[in-house]
Amino acid sequence: MSEDLVGAMSRLEEEKTLALVREKLAAGVTPMEIVEECRKGIELVGAKYGEGVFYLSDLIMSEEIFRRVMEILEPLFPPSDSPEGVKIIMGTIEGDIHDLGKQIVVYLLRSSGFKVYDLGVDVSPEKFIEAIKETGASIIGICVLLTYCIGTVKKVVDLLEETGLREKVTVVIGGYPVNAQIKEYTGVDYYSNDALQGLEIFKRISREKGHNCNGES
Ligand code: B12
Numbered sequence: 001m002s003e004d005l006v007g008a009m010s011r012l013e014e015e016k017t018l019a020l021v022r023e024k025l026a027a028g029v030t031p032m033e034i035v036e037e038c039r040k041g042i043e044l045v046g047a048k049y050g051e052g053v054f055y056l057s058d059l060i061m062s063e064e065i066f067r068r069v070m071e072i073l074e075p076l077f078p079p080s081d082s083p084e085g086v087k088i089i090m091g092t093i094e095g096d097i098h099d100l101g102k103q104i105v106v107y108l109l110r111s112s113g114f115k116v117y118d119l120g121v122d123v124s125p126e127k128f129i130e131a132i133k134e135t136g137a138s139i140i141g142i143c144v145l146l147t148y149c150i151g152t153v154k155k156v157v158d159l160l161e162e163t164g165l166r167e168k169v170t171v172v173i174g175g176y177p178v179n180a181q182i183k184e185y186t187g188v189d190y191y192s193n194d195a196l197q198g199l200e201i202f203k204r205i206s207r208e209k210g211h212n213c214n215g216e217s
Contacts, residue, residue, distance in 0.1 A: 009041025077107035085115035087137035091123035102143035125155040157187040
């Protein structure tokens with residue numbers, strides 16, 4: 001991992017960040033390694049915001065730079081032509097609008113042959129359940145970054161129990177704060193704060209549900 005890209009991102013140096021991304025791609029660095037460096041950089045922005053050194057406007061700036069990085073990288077995650085792929089419902093939990101990480105997971109899943117129904121951000125527990133009923137999917141991926149929204153993730157699991165769907169549906173959570181304790185508290189099945197590891201989890205779930213591992217039914 002190079003300090004230059006992490007540092008440029010963390011200092012909100014837009015042009016330098018984009019130039020380094022292009023340079024690294026040309027040098028053969030993988031898109032996911034580049035994403036990981038930018039993620040580390042933006043995490044430092046978050047830390048400076050937490051310390052009161054950076055302001056909300058800086059968080060917004062970091063979003064803008066990250067989006068521009070993803071504009072360069074997105075074509076490298078081509079969606080696979082698999083309309084019959086294993087279905088996954090994805091969304092950021094109600095109250096939370098962070099979605100940069102979720103988008104990366106969605107790109108990875110789609111390019112691995114999964115059929116992703118992306119419900120967007122600020123998604124209520126009821127909407128997740130409706131989507132399960134409408135699409136017949138049996139896997140939910142939830143993104144959560146705000147700690148005060150973790151209780152709402154638990155509501156998704158509670159609602160699955162109440163509607164008799166819990167046995168059938170596997171729930172995976174992801175995002176910067178998730179850990180084993182949050183998994184236990186919310187009652188979800190899996191957690192990951194790494195997109196590639198998340199992809200492996202979704203593949204494993206698909207295999208357990210009797211589908212082949214590249215996301216096809
Ligand atoms: C960028 C950013 C924003 C942007 C979001 C833009 C967007 N469209 O996403 C904006 C400016 C809008 C924003 C707003 C706010 N933010 Co903000 N934000 C961040 C920041 C700096 C980076 C988040 C990010 O995108 N990281 C990069 C991505 C790639 O990483 P990631 O999300 O972790 O995703 C990776 C993995 O987790 C995984 N993954 C992600 N989702 C999923 C899902 C599944 C299913 C799986 C398997 C894996 C997975 O894959 C990704 C790639 O590996 C974080 C700092 C941090 N440490 O995270 C603060 C942070 C999350 N924000 C914070 C806060 C407080 C806010 C605000 C409340 C600020 C305010 N006063 O208004 C608002 C809340 C708005 C809302 N209602 O949601 C706090 C949260 C603190 C807390 N304990 O809850 C943080 C931690 C900053 C801090 N240190 O204080 N923010």
